[in-house]
Amino acid sequence: MLGGGGYRQKLIQVWNDWQVSVLVLLSLTLQLLFLSTAGARRRAQPSWGKKTYFWALYIGSRFITTYSLGILSRASTGDANADIQAFWASLLLFHLGGPDDFTALSLEDNKLWDRRCLELFIQVSTTLYVFSRYVLDPGFRRFIVPFALIFSAGVVKYVEQVVALHHATMEALIKSVLGKPDAGPDYADTINRLDGIMRSGALPSLDIKNERVDRPNSDPEANVQVKDYSEDEQQVAIKTIRSAHSLFSRFSVLFADGIFSFEDRQESQAMFLRKDARWAFKIVEIELGFAYDRLYTKASVSRGARLAVRVCSLSLTLAAGLWAALAILRASQYRQRHRCVTYALLAGAALNDAAILAAHAFSVWSLVHGDWLSWCSVMLVKRRRWSASMAQSNLVTFCLRKLPSNNDSDPAPLSSSFLLRRLLLGGGRGGVQQQDASPAPALSTTLASMDEFQKLFERRSLLDQVRSGSFWSKYKHTKYVPVSEKLKDFIYAQLEEKVRRLSEYDKRMERERERERKRVRAPSPSPSPSPSASATTPTQTGTSTTTTTSSMYSILTDCRGDQVMKDEEISNLSWSLEKKEFDESLLIWHIATDLRFREEAQAAGAAASAASAATVDQRETRKHMEIARELSNYLYYIMVVVHPLMLSSSTTMAIKRCRDTCAEARRLFLKDHVMAAAGKGKGDRRRAVGEDNAHRVLLDVDTPLHAAVVKGDKCKSVLWDGCFLARELRQSMADPGRRWRVVCKVWVEMLGYAAVHCGGYQHAERLKDGGELITFVCLLMTHLGMGKHYRTEVGDAYAHLSPYSAAA
Template identity: 30%
Template sequence: MDTNGTHIVSLERLLAVWNEWEIRMLVLTSLALQVFLLFFAGIRKRNVSAVLSLLLWLAYLLADSIAIYALGYLSQARVPKGVDAQSFMLTHRIQALWAPFLLLHLGGQDTITAFSIEDNELWKRHLLSLLSQVALAAYVFSKSRPGADILAPSLLMFLSGIVKYGERTWALKCASMDNLRSSMVTTPDPGPNYAKFMEEYRFTREAGLQAEIVIEQERRADVIAAVDIAEESVPYTTVITDAGRFFVIFRRLFVNLILSFQERTRSQATFLRLTPEQEYKIIEIELSLMYDTLHSKAAVIHTWYGRLFRCLTLLSTSTACLLFNVLDKGKYQSYNRIDVCITNMLFGGALCLEAYAIGVMIISYWTYAALQGCNCQSLSNLVFRSIKYFRPQSRPKWSNLMAQHNFISFCVLDKPTMFAKALSLLGLKRHWDSWLYIRHVQVSPELKILVFRELKDKTVSIVDAESYRKFSNHRGQWALQCKGYYKELGWSVEVEFDESILLWHIATDLCFHSDDLKDDIKIAQYVEISRAVSNYMLFLLVARPFMLTAGIGQIRYGDTCAEAKNFFERGMNVVTQPDDKAAARMLLDVNAEIAPKDVKGDRSKSVLFDACRLAKSLLELQPHRRWRVIRVVWVEMLCYAASKCRSNFHAKQLSSGGELLTIVWFLMAHLGVGEQYRIEAGHARAKLIIEKN
């Protein structure tokens, strides 16, 4: 028996089976990817899972690649050797019907058009792809010489595919930063006619009349006395309505456009009267709407023409399915049954995806806001009941998590192993550390309320444009001055911001490991909030440096880590493998009377023992006072970082579960604290007063 010959025959048979099933597997895989993207893409705005993000990224890239490859495969189909030409043409004819389905898949799902905000800037590339792929699909279809039984369903599916692909391209264009900014820029306002007014003034004076120009400034709303406003809880309908109303205004922050003092006053009037929980809920909905604008088809489908196109694609797909299955049943004898079955799967998948997408579109905040604007009370009530069931008020609209990275824990646990050295050589050490040493915790309601109270206190002190800009530049100074410790501790917040973060982070940990506060519940809550914000700010410094002000934070962090590891290794003779508490005690035992810079010079940017000096100063205070100071300093640093982070980086984090920093940034804007309000006065009303002699 010829074993080699048997193997060759088996290989040829396997290759023939693969050639027969290749296009079938491609179109089914394309459909499966669309199902996955539809159901899971929207989850990422409230999920920080790196695994989910990786899977969505792969699905997003593969979905287009596989669909384009499948279209190319269909265009290259030729009659294989030994295959009946008529049989092949029948097979190719029904498989050519899959070309418009691939166009439909290239149009993507409503829940995701762009994986990252940078994808929106490539809308011109997608427009070129739209033209080329439509032409290729038309070529595939014409090459198959379709019969009357295939022609009508194919044309209807071509209509659906072109509309869906066009929707995606238009959504990408609308979400690009240039187009977003252009759509939000207000109508040019030349102001009062100065030349005409001065000409009238000159003519009046030349006529010998006594004329005087009186300037009446536009009346500004009085500063809201935040302390006198009673907080009240409002219905969920009001929360959604306010979120939709403010979203139209405050989305301008993402494209670096300014707001007026009238908009500040209106926002304050609403936010200072609500409970903190509902204020944060409004912000969550606003940011959810912004995510939809940047990463989905929301900006297109929630328009009159978008809804019309959605009805058109559903109707054309349903009609095509009906024509294919009901009006001509002879195809089951003419065509390969497997191909007919796959075609029906494509029809079923397209209809199910379309129906699900329409359902999601109906029970959205966009639809509710549109119905409210049209005064369709009965329909808006029905939509609201659906929203209340599927998107209850209690469910966060973002991950509601904050990342945590601890300096002492990292330095104690991170060892120079061979594996770590190999990762460093490959440039993967930072990613490994992020996975191993960074965790996430819930953002506690107590922290949210504390941030709001601190910002509300600042709002009371704001009386003019200069004061709200001044408060946004404080990063611990105001807190220390209010508590009366600026003279002793002010040096720690007057250095560069990244240095302040490192100093206060290490000092907070040293104070934590020195105190035994299990019996004092109130101080324990202060400690929990302080450490959570401290670890979060260090995470930003290490893993999200682009969200902080420019500096040498990573260099300073690396030098401080190196000094800490050397110090702990030297102490290993006394304590074997110290835990965090023992490591903190070792640091506090060091005599730091003289400034480290005076001893070591400035070659290393380490702040390890400067932090020890700060911790010892804090430990001289009573525990209750100490943790109140630490807590408010961290909250002020958090607010400072939020106000200084560039808007495009805030936008970038919306697709990664959201960021606490972005929530605080939007809260500051709504409360009128920050640098977003540049229009400080309206039009001056000049009057020409003419006195008759």
């Protein structure tokens, strides 16, 4: 019998014999998994499992392939199967080229293109070293040609990956759209000519014409093309794809915080005005699909080069596979295992290239410049390119987590909550012993000294942080809701309404300017200018007057709910929006919206159970309630889970404000829960705080003054400001329909403000996690002419000088 050492030696021997075969098959398996699932990354909701899966594939495939090449470089040349194993080195290099649909885990990986270039040199050198060791082996000569073919295909794919990473960097993105430097019209030359005319004794006439053509010729609504219903569905689908690509080509620099001109605004407005929300969201979805391809796949390489690489790689792989298969069939010295592994690797390489070529041919990129794929254009448009969902996080729900339940009979699991109960009841070490005594004296004594209570709560909070590792890690239970059509319709209707109002305002201003120009052109009895004045002062007969629309767009872009209050003539709620940081206003409105929703949803549920059917107004109010709640929870999720910098200029302050608010709310809930659990009757026990009555606990606290007046400004909690606003909403607007319509509009404005003020890098980074609604809103606002990126409003100005005599 073999001892422990014998089994160990046997196991080592088996592993040494099988390790190369296992590793290359594992590398092939990872490549096939990449090939079949990489495209789903853009459509999947962000989760721990998804992140781990793609991280393991991305890191594991490169590690295993590199490790296998290292083993082959040290393998013995005396084995009869050594030459066929050396042929595997070219196939491993082919694997390192990676799939077309996955080049980077994040945008940070694109910056490492130079490091990947160094890796290319090392891996190619290692493969050539393996080749040099076996090239003189007579048994390896049959594999020289297929080795060279697969090696060439692998190098081409690897180079393509490096180029794609380089083109996907923000620097390359900016460079691709900036073009050549523009010095503009020659200012010095114009001034010199002006001085020359004035020195000659003539009065110069300076007529300045802007590049921009003002209304009515630049009216975006005048250029809106009404849909031609004679077109079939395929033609409409092709136009949609090409329109999305045109927008992507023009506005892709948004992800690098680029700038746009009035021409971009006019053309995009002409495309989007008078269109429905379904069309607008779909064209932005396709546009973001192009952006994802540019940043996270090999699509950044030119289409012609990609097609050439695909055809060349597939041809080389098929030729090498056929040559190697015939060579193996003629040789008899190879083990059956090595034959099967080689066949699997060759078949996997051919399948990989064929699938990539088919995916490239049947993609929206093929419809950008050609019509041969028109028969499946409708299917390509309908294909989903993002998760179509938005995350939901709620402050009250988070603060209620891990509170002891009403059915807890064992006090031990309550940890510090059980200690609080003992503290409030004065039970001492023996716990609660005097069941027949009234707890009121003990309660009043304990509540009079809140220092000990606060210390115990802080101790519990610190313990939770140590257990979880991070205060915000508990948000891993974030739930997701679909982005409904009613939400899209409401958001787009509000954005389009802003543009329509601006258009009407601009038309009125244009009519006033036209009347002013006519008044100026009318003859007047004013005397001619004196010769002395003519020699020193030029007459400006034309000026570059920009419309006030530009400033109005900027004003509406900076609105975050305060414009809704002005439109609705509600002044007593402006304190929650004006002169406050955005994350502070968002948190206050999140609390108020949640409390109002909880209270009114309970009342509406009780009324619905008594009534037979809801009226139209009630259904509309319910729709607005759901929209407001979803947007409130979504923006709260963005602020505390995804990236506080997306919504706040100060990440530290935003996080501190959320933490302090959560700490104050949880302290209140713990205190109320313990006091309810201390009651003797069952009726008192049902008062324990939970999801169904948390709003009552908060709203029962009277808030006659703002919290900062009472507590100072060290604690940044806005809990009581949110409760105060919840009461003000009910008192200011007694009609629930109007109240929730206003709240919805406020949240849409906040969403728009957050979308256009969020950095383009953050928008691009979220594409890999299924996309975000806030990115859709950012692009919609940009295409409708709003946003902070429009910096060119009049274009170049051209000065025309015409001298004339002073005597004239």
